[in-house]
Amino acid sequence: MGQIGPPAFLMLSLPSPGSQGHQSREAHPDDRRRYGPAAFVISGPLHSHQTLESPVTATLDPQLKNEPTIQPVPPSVARPLAVRPAGPPALLIEDVSKRFVVGRNKKPVTAISHVSMRLERGDIHGVLGANGSGKSTLIRLICGLLTLDEGRVEVFGHDIVRDEMAVKRLINRVSVDAAFFKKLSPMENLLFAARLYGLDGRTAKREAIAILARLGISEKRLGRPVEQMSRGMQQKVAIARALLTSPTLLLLDEPTTGLDPRSKLDVQSFIEELRATHDATIVLTTHDLAEAERLCGWITILNDAKVVAEDTPDGLKALIGGAPGREATLEDVFMRYTGRSLDDDVEDDAETD
Numbered sequence: 063m064g065q066i067g068p069p070a071f072l073m074l075s076l077p078s079p080g081s082q083g084h085q086s087r088e089a090h091p092d093d094r095r096r097y098g099p100a101a102f103v104i105s106g107p108l109h110s111h112q113t114l115e116s117p118v119t120a121t122l123d124p125q126l127k128n129e130p131t132i133q134p135v136p137p138s139v140a141r142p143l144a145v146r147p148a149g150p151p152a153l154l155i156e157d158v159s160k161r162f163v164v165g166r167n168k169k170p171v172t173a174i175s176h177v178s179m180r181l182e183r184g185d186i187h188g189v190l191g192a193n194g195s196g197k198s199t200l201i202r203l204i205c206g207l208l209t210l211d212e213g214r215v216e217v218f219g220h221d222i223v224r225d226e227m228a229v230k231r232l233i234n235r236v237s238v239d240a241a242f243f244k245k246l247s248p249m250e251n252l253l254f255a256a257r258l259y260g261l262d263g264r265t266a267k268r269e270a271i272a273i274l275a276r277l278g279i280s281e282k283r284l285g286r287p288v289e290q291m292s293r294g295m296q297q298k299v300a301i302a303r304a305l306l307t308s309p310t311l312l313l314l315d316e317p318t319t320g321l322d323p324r325s326k327l328d329v330q331s332f333i334e335e336l337r338a339t340h341d342a343t344i345v346l347t348t349h350d351l352a353e354a355e356r357l358c359g360w361i362t363i364l365n366d367a368k369v370v371a372e373d374t375p376d377g378l379k380a381l382i383g384g385a386p387g388r389e390a391t392l393e394d395v396f397m398r399y400t401g402r403s404l405d406d407d408v409e410d411d412a413e414t415d
Contacts, residue, residue: 150219152343153181158213188358195364197347234309238316240300244289351392
């Protein structure tokens with residue numbers, strides 16, 4: 063896939079989380095009071111001599127070239143310094159909370175409570191949780207569709223409140239229920255989105271055809287109204303629309319929901335290619351635990367609006383251990399920290415529909 067517009071990043075390879083010497087533990091409510099809003103269940107020895115000088119800052123906004131200020135944190139609650147490149151994190155979520163007023167004289171509902179996360183450039187970070195745990199609310203807060211009640215969010219050093227337009231140029235989002243002009247064709251929808259981002263029409267059309275073909279939508283289907291397409295096909299168009307702008311931070315809120323197994327594998331492969339070829343940073347919410355294990359180097363689990371565990375997939379499984387004669391799975395982890403099975407979530411979805 064070719065580059066659209068000015069280059070926003072360079073390709074680079076960083077060591078993945080979960081390297082040797084990695085240790086994990088469960089989240090404890092006292093951690094935030096003792097150490098501040100750092101990540102809860104991550105670890106590994108900090109080595110002051112291990113510092114990565116990433117070439118990525120060479121082509122970014124001058125603001126992104128500033129050296130990061132890393133507060134000293136005990137090794138048990140911080141990611142190893144060796145995996146942190148120079149410059150600010152791709153995404154910094156610090157002590158974020160969001161409440162909704164549901165009626166007069168009723169107590170506000172807390173959707174997100176003091177959540178903190180840190181993503182480095184090139185990460186694919188999964189967010190898991192039962193229905194109503196706050197996953198989609200968190201995505202909407204990051205992209206500015208909801209306002210923060212407490213805390214702050216930064217994208218490559220840009221505050222989402224103070225630097226709103228700069229942030230919007232860096233991110234894009236795919237939701238489980240994508241919105242389109244249903245009477246228009248997929249190509250017309252994509253070209254409209256491209257114009258909003260100031261992209262050249264001819265280049266955008268060429269890129270749109272290439273992306274949609276990679277996702278399994280042939281050129282002959284691009285002239286039909288979107289309303290005549292299946293939900294799965296519409297979801298592919300939504301993914302193509304997000305990728306068309308070459309975002310450096312891509313927010314995927316259950317992107318493969320409603321796709322058949324072949325289409326789901328196509329999308330998962332394309333996400334891996336996007337990270338490899340464009341060095342994109344990706345936040346992925348999903349109920350597909352196999353998808354999370356395949357794509358995500360780091361996973362945060364939410365329950366009742368709070369972070370209850372955070373680690374690599376293998377680290378999470380090591381936290382709970384397996385039954386005699388059987389290794390732990392991510393579904394075991396999900397059950398341990400949310401108290402729900404995947405079948406419970408499916409039934410909730412059916413009742414909501």
